[in-house]
Every structure is written in C-alpha cells, then in structure tokens.
Amino acid sequence: NIPSKVHLIDVGPRDGLQNEKQPVPAAVKIELVHRLQAAGLKEIEVTSYVSPKWVPQMADNHEVMSGIARQTGVRYSVLTPNLKGFEAALLDRPDEIVVFGAASEAFSQKNINCSIAESIERFAPVVAAAKAAGIAVRGAMSCTVGCPYEGEIPPERVDYLAGLMKGIGVERVDVADTIGVGTPHKVQAAIEATLKHFPIAQVSGHFHDTYGQALSNTLAALELGVWNFQSSVAGLGGCPYAKGATGNVATEDVVYLLHGMGIETGIDLDALVDAGQFISEHLNRPSGSRVSRALLAK
Ligand code: HMG
Numbered sequence: 102n103i104p105s106k107v108h109l110i111d112v113g114p115r116d117g118l119q120n121e122k123q124p125v126p127a128a129v130k131i132e133l134v135h136r137l138q139a140a141g142l143k144e145i146e147v148t149s150y151v152s153p154k155w156v157p158q159m160a161d162n163h164e165v166m167s168g169i170a171r172q173t174g175v176r177y178s179v180l181t182p183n184l185k186g187f188e189a190a191l192l193d194r195p196d197e198i199v200v201f202g203a204a205s206e207a208f209s210q211k212n213i214n215c216s217i218a219e220s221i222e223r224f225a226p227v228v229a230a231a232k233a234a235g236i237a238v239r240g241a242m243s244c245t246v247g248c249p250y251e252g253e254i255p256p257e258r259v260d261y262l263a264g265l266m267k268g269i270g271v272e273r274v275d276v277a278d279t280i281g282v283g284t285p286h287k288v289q290a291a292i293e294a295t296l297k298h299f300p301i302a303q304v305s306g307h308f309h310d311t312y313g314q315a316l317s318n319t320l321a322a323l324e325l326g327v328w329n330f331q332s333s334v335a336g337l338g339g340c341p342y343a344k345g346a347t348g349n350v351a352t353e354d355v356v357y358l359l360h361g362m363g364i365e366t367g368i369d370l371d372a373l374v375d376a377g378q379f380i381s382e383h384l385n386r387p388s389g390s391r392v393s394r395a396l397l398a399k
C-alpha cells in the first residue's frame with residue numbers, strides 16, 4: 102500500500118509564519134518561497150486572505166504573492182475563508198485556493214467566527230467562483246482527531262465535514278491534526294472517514310507535531326496509501342486559534358523519512374535544510390527540524 106512517490110506541500114510561509122508576533126518582512130517571505138522552490142517543492146502554501154485584525158502577519162498577502170518569481174510546474178496556494186478573501190486573492194492569481202473548516206464546532210467558531218454549517222454556506226460561493234476562474238480548490242479540515250476546546254473528535258465528525266466539503270465541490274481535502282494530539286490509529290480513522298468521500302489521491306495529511314507524533318502519523322497515513330502531505334520547513338508554526346499548538350511536522354524530517362524508505366519526493370534535502378536555516382536565522386531561533394539540527398552538527 103505504501104506509495105513509491107510522495108507530493109509535499111510546504112505550508113511554512115503561511116501556517117508556519119501566521120502566528121509570529123513580530124512582523125516578518127514580505128521580502129523574507131518571498132525569499133523563503135524562492136528557496137523552497139529551488140529545493141524542489143512543487144507546491145507552496147504562500148499566504149492567507151483573511152482579516153488582518155485576526156491574523157496581522159498575513160496582512161501583506163498581496164505584496165508577497167505579487168513579489169514571487171513563479172516557477173513553471175510549481176503550484177502556489179492561498180487561504181480564502183470567504184468571498185471577500187477570494188476576490189482579493191483572485192487579483193494575485195493563485196493556482197489553488199483553500200477554504201478551511203473544522204470537524205469541531207467550537208474551533209470553527211474561534212477560528213472563523215461561525216458554525217460548521219455557516220462555514221459551508223460561505224465556502225460554497227467561493228468554491229464556485231474559484232472553479233469558474235479556473236483555480237483549483239482544496240479544503241482544509243481542522244481538528245480531525247482533537248480540538249483544543251472540545252477534546253477528542255470522533256471519526257463521524259470528520260465523515261460529516263468531508264461529506265459537506267464534497268457536496269460544495271471541494272476537489273481535495275487535508276486531514277489536519279491542528280494541535281498534534283493524534284496517534285496513528287486515530288489519524289487512520291480520520292483518514293478512513295475522509296476516504297468515504299474522496300479518493301486517496303485527493304486526501305492529504307496535515308500533522309502538527311505538538312506531542313511529537315507527527316512522523317508516526319505520517320507513516321500511518323502512508324500505510325493507508327496517502328501520498329500528499331503538508332509540512333513546514335524548519336517545523337515552523339502554530340495556529341493562532343489553537344493555543345500551545347506547535348508547528349507542522351518539519352518538511353526536512355518528512356523528506357528524511359521518505360528518502361530513507363526509498364520513496365521519491367523530488368526534493369533536495371541539503372537545499373531544503375538551507376531554506377530552513379535561512380528562516381530560522383531570520384527568526385533568531387533554532388530550527389524545529391531534528392534532521393536539520395543533526396545534519397548541521399556534522
Ligand atoms: P468576521 O469578523 O466574522 O467577518 O471574521 P465579517 O464578515 O463580519 O467582517 C468583519 C471585518 O473583517 C470587516 O472589516 C471585513 O471587511 C473584514 P471592518 O468593516 O470591521 O473593517 N474581513 C476581511 N478582511 C480581509 N480579508 C477577508 C475578510 N473577511 C472579512 N477575507 C473571518 C470572519 C473569517 C474573516 C475571520 O474570522 C478571520 O479572518 N479568521 C482568520 C482565521 C485564520 O486565518 N486562521 C488561521 C488559518 S486556519 C489554520 O491555521 C488551520 C490549518 O492550518 C489546518 C489545521 O492545522 O487545522 C489550515
């Protein structure tokens with residue numbers, strides 16, 4: 102069942118940086134995107150078109166998107182929670198937009214200020230408008246195993262949300278462990294619930310590493326045949342509406358795991374480590390990637 106090739110989506114510039122308290126200059130974000138594409142990433146989640154009052158760090162979305170020297174064959178995706186965000190994003194021509202919902206009601210309220218049902222009503226016209234404009238559509242599903250406000254989330258909730266996402270025309274979905282509490286069998290149950298609505302090629306794993314389980318969860322997802330994953334260079338990040346949650350699993354660590362298993366990624370690990378060093382130095386903190394720290398210590 103284990104795939105021979107994996108497609109990695111680096112969400113560092115968006116998920117990784119959105120929670121940084123100090124503004125990160127647009128030029129640094131642009132340079133990070135450039136370094137990621139130079140390392141062989143074929144998909145990069147660049148920014149979000151959300152309220153700058155809610156997430157000030159993403160207020161420079163237009164500057165960042167318009168400043169990137171785009172490379173053919175690389176997909177640039179952005180988050181758009183509503184039509185207002187979509188209309189702003191459209192001017193910057195992303196290849197893909199991401200609507201983001203949650204399997205937990207409380208998280209939906211805290212993150213996007215509406216219920217799950219209301220979020221789907223808001224997403225539907227965004228999805229339709231994106232498709233009409235020839236832009237691909239992904240749906241992020243937060244809290245698929247656990248919620249910072251509601252605790253454990255059963256797979257039935259994921260089944261429900263994935264069905265709603267499918268119903269409005271979302272093309273592929275991310276099974277996210279927003280706060281990194283999942284363990285392999287729970288994550289597999291969330292993925293299996295999603296597979297009732299989406300084929301394996303349209304399901305990706307998005308694992309935060311708060312409890313140190315993200316690589317194990319990645320392997321568990323690989324065992325189900327999942328071959329799309331989101332990760333953050335240097336393990337950057339955390340969600341502003343999920344207190345204490347750390348970053349996504351580090352892209353370097355996932356690449357090391359995959360290459361070690363003979364799985365192709367198309368990524369140059371050394372160049373990726375350099376990209377991670379670049380942003381870690383800017384943030385003035387050690388990289389969250391164990392692989393990066395080990396390689397640099399050699
Ligand atoms: P709201 O306050 O309910 O929205 O926020 P509203 O429609 O009532 O508008 C209020 C104000 O926001 C108005 O401005 C709007 O113009 C403005 P005012 O008249 O007061 O000056 N506004 C916007 N401005 C810019 N862009 C927009 C936009 N929409 C409204 N798109 C809203 C609703 C969704 C906007 C808000 O809750 C929000 O921005 N939330 C951001 C949430 C976010 O970005 N969270 C982090 C990303 S999700 C994540 O990290 C999880 C993920 O990684 C997967 C995982 O790990 O789980 C994807």
Ligand code: MG
Pocket residue numbers: 116277279307309340349
């Ligand atoms: Mg996330």
